[in-house]
Amino acid sequence: MPTPLDTHALAQVFLNARTFNKFTEQAVPDALIIKLYDLMKWGPTSMNCQPGHYLVVKSPAAKKRLQPALMPGNQEKTMAAPATIIVATDMQFYQHMPTQFPANPNAQSMFESNADLTEQTALRNSTLQGGYLILAARMLGLDCGPMSGFDNQAVDAEFFADGRYKSNFLLNIGYGDASKNYPRGPRLTAEQAVEIL
Template sequence: MLDNGALDRLFRNARTHNKWLDKPVSEATLRAAWDLAKMGPTSANSSPARIVFVVSAAAKEKLKPALAEGNVAKTMAAPVTAIIACDMAFYERLPELFPHTDARSWFVGNEALIGSTAFRNGSLQGAYFILAARAVGLDCGPMSGFDSAKVDEAFFAGTTLKSNFLCNLGYGDPAKLHPRDKRLSFDEACRIA
């Protein structure tokens, strides 16, 4: 089992941040987070997640019109915003990623299976990325509250990528956190069958 410090960093003391310290995030830190996140399991090692790290002022301005009003200030202030996307042509990489069988053939022409596999596994990878970012010392502010079609047009036009969710990254200001909201207990959320 991980020690209490690691569990605190990843779960117990980790919070969704909306206010950010004026401290940049290095490319090396983003790479380190991805190198951890990519190790999480996906169906047939499909690995459909793709991430665009929005860092520059120009890229932030490109993202801004797609944001819900309540997400503009915190996103513009965050050192990095990760656009967590899914590659809807992920199956083209399966001969390389899952070489022991013809997994590509499972998906070709099956749009429903492509869509559900990309969304499910891309979401998993996005969650792995949040934990990986926390593990390398970053704070996260994952969110919906954006126009996916506008993000796709601005960042993915002419590609097979579709946005899933956004995650602001940086070093959160702990003085600006609200008290933690309730979480459901085991008995409220789980059952053993």
């Protein structure tokens, strides 16, 4: 049976973790990005559908392509981040379902024939996977700056022109520099946010 993680682990992943707006110049190696994916991929998704798709923008040329789609307040920090992950949704995730979810041999056709179900399932579960990505990054010693201040249509036109993938949110990753952090905002209390019936 699993045991609770120690206080140090909880602090690194939740209690002391922050959203970073500035990062040091320390690079994020490609091998670490693969390790990050190989950790987060074990997070659960509905029917093991795994619709997340992750485009890692690291090179100056790729960053230049991304920059015009960013809101002005997000441009400088994103251009300076060691890497930006476009957390996207694979709108044809069901093509993998015969392998990923053999328990239901009709899963692929169920989604192929129902566009609304496909869209809802894809967005919900790619968002879940994006959350797992943040937690896994923190577990591996990386800091994160998730954001939604960008033009999704512009990102999709630039990076996903064939229409299969749709951007969900952006995630800057690296080794944080706390000098540009805002004061930490309060969280709702359990009394405000939780109902137990």
